[in-house]
Amino acid sequence: MSIDFELTAEQKKLKYGMREFAQEVVRPAAERADALTDPQEAFLAMKPAFEQASAMGLPTSFLPKKYGGGGLSNVDFMIAAEELCAVDPGFPTIVLVNGLALMPLTWFGSEQQCEKWIGQATSSGRTDYLAGWVVSERGGTANFDHPSPTAGIQLVADHDKANGEYVLNGEKHWPCNAGGWDLQGADVNLCIVRTDRTKGGKEGLSAILVERGTPGIEYEVIDKIGHRTCQNVTMTFRDVRVPEENLFAHGDGDLVINRNFTWSGSVASIAAVGVARGAYQFALNWARTFTGGGARPIINHQAVGNLLTEIAAKIEAARYMCWKAAHYMDMYDSEGQALGAMNKTFCGDLMQSVVFDCMRIVGVNAVDKKFPMEKYYRESLIFPLYDAGNLAMQRRKAWGVMADAEFSPDTFVDCDPLQFKKSMEGYGVMAEVG
Ligand SMILES: Cc1cc2nc3c(=O)[nH]c(=O)nc-3n(C[C@H](O)[C@H](O)[C@H](O)COP(=O)(O)OP(=O)(O)OC[C@H]3O[C@@H](n4cnc5c(N)ncnc54)[C@H](O)[C@@H]3O)c2cc1C
Known part of the structure; x- marks a missing residue:
């Protein structure tokens, strides 16, 4: 066994x-x-x-x-x-x-x-070292694998061969950490760029490392309703010159996006479980101690007891799915695109509703800001939306894998390997350009 x-x-x-x-x-x-x-x-x-x-x-x-x-x-x-x-x-x-x-x-x-x-x-010997992951854009992130060069990623990196550099122009919207502690940039930012202006997302994208202090970048902080303790910025690039040896995954930036959001997918999933667990702990304690003016704590009401068992079951199930996805990714060096995506969509969406169920147990006091429930609620709203939003990016990735003849419903339960391919991308993009 x-x-x-x-x-x-x-x-x-x-x-x-x-x-x-x-x-x-x-x-x-x-x-x-x-x-x-x-x-x-x-x-x-x-x-x-x-x-x-x-x-x-x-x-x-x-x-x-x-x-x-x-x-x-x-x-x-x-x-x-x-x-x-x-x-x-x-x-x-x-x-x-x-x-x-x-x-x-x-x-x-x-x-x-x-x-x-x-x-x-x-x-580095430093305790404040920061690195940023810079992919999302204002004009659309979910369509990064669109076949048109004018859709999806529009931060362009033109090759200046004579000087051995890439020249970056465009904008990124939402990257975390990227502004650094002083809004002069993280120590390094990994940026997804279009290196071929003539090709679409599956062919024309690459990854490039932009070091702190590189001239031509401006940062503006985004104010948001949840996850307020991490930083998100808009980055504007104007003729930013980066040494060509900083480039990698030439023409495979799409694969970097898909694998990276697979690696982080399980972490985002367990994050959703963690927040739901925090809300559940508070709600359980509330149900065991709050009487609502009655003779005994509200956990003795059947409606409250039933809902608590559903909350607990969903949290347990979600946690074990995270462990399974992480275990699979440990086996295959984070090649688990469909399982990672299903993990993220299942847990992100489900835990968001579990947090609300916890609020229903607490009742109206859940919206009193002196209690932690309103923060758990704001935090839980982020999970379906960030880390490659659930509605399109993550589900399209799993869909593309399932459409491939090599995928079988036994793949993950049998722990079989499954290599992610470019042919699994592009599902659900509308090929014509608006
Ligand atoms: C706390 C936080 C941290 C973040 N950290 C980072 C980070 O470190 N780096 C980074 O680059 N980004 C980061 N982001 C941004 C985030 O990861 C993505 O930009 C976001 O998840 C993608 O959003 P979207 O799906 O709404 O994309 P959008 O492209 O904005 O899509 C908008 C809507 O259109 C739909 N849509 C678009 N195309 C399709 C399609 N082909 N099929 C179906 N529906 C479609 C989407 O489902 C969505 O409903 C962060 C965001 C937050 C809130």
């Missing part, structure tokens, strides 16, 4: 160590930050907690040991992330995005690029 859901002694240590860090360090900082009206100040208020997390090795924990990272498995990262998210999901998003910026090098970069850029993150 090889199926085993029991945490090892090390995993329990990780879980409870992370819970203590979340409650003692992240919670007070996040409560202060969430209440600040200026979004950049909110992000900055998390810097001391981030520095403590860095001293523990958290922002580089999932990077390969070979390049100085912690070599943490996806499954172990799930266990740690749930604990942080049960307190505040914005803070671990800062940590996660460091990974989204650097993990693609391990899949698509050269050995030299991995040593240089991942090495810089793991051995």
Whole structure:
């Protein structure tokens, strides 16, 4: 019997160590930050907690040991992330995005690029090192694999061969961490660019690393209703010159997007579970203690008891799906595009409604800002929308895999490998250009 859901002694240590860090360090900082009206100040208020997390090795924990990272498995990262998210999901998003910026090098970069850029993150000796993942655009992210060069990604990188550089022009909207602590840029930003103006999304995209201090970039912070402790920005690029050796995945930027949002999909899923668990813990305690003027606590009402069992079952099921997806991705170096996408859509959508069910248990007091439920609700609204929105990007990815003859309903339960291919992309794009 090889199926085993029991945490090892090390995993329990990780879980409870992370819970203590979340409650003692992240919670007070996040409560202060969430209440600040200026979004950049909110992000900055998390810097001391981030520095403590860095001293523990958290922002580089999932990077390969070979390049100085912690070599943490996806499954172990799930266990740690749930604990942080049960307190505040914005803070671990800062940590996660460091990974989204650097993990693609391990899949698509050269050995030299991995040593240089991942090495810089793991051995800088600094505790405030930040990396950004820069893909989303105002004019549409979900259509990044559209066959027209004028749809999808429009940040253009023209090759100036004579000077050995790429010249970037355009705009990005929503990247996390990318502005850095001082709005002068993260230490490095991994940008998805169009390197061929004549080709569509499956053929014309690449990835390029833009170092802090590169002239020609402006950053403007976005104010948002949830995940206020992480930073999102609009980035404007005007004739930004980047050395050509910083480019990788030439013509395969689409594959970088799909694999990266697969790796992060399970983390976003467990983040949704973490937030729902936090809301459930509060609602359960409320139901056991609040009488509503009656003789006994409201948990004794059948309606309340029934709903609580449904809430608990959904959270348990969602968590185990996250562990399964993470386990599969540990087996195949994060090639699990359909399972990762199904994990993200299932958990993101379901946990959002579970948080509302928890509010129904608490009743009207759930909207009183002195209780944590209103924050859990604002946080839960983000899950179906971010990290490659559920409605199009993630579902289209799973759909494309399922349409392939190599996919079978037994693929994931049998833990069989399944290589993601360009032919699985482009499902659901409308080929004509408006
Ligand atoms: C907290 C947070 C953190 C984030 N971090 C980052 C980050 O680090 N880096 C980054 O680059 N981005 C980041 N984002 C942005 C985010 O990941 C994506 O931009 C977003 O998930 C894509 O949104 P969308 O699906 O609404 O895309 P859009 O392209 O804006 O689509 C808008 C609508 O059109 C629909 N649609 C478009 N095309 C199709 C189609 N072909 N078929 C069906 N429907 C379609 C979509 O489903 C959606 O309903 C972050 C966002 C948030 C809130």
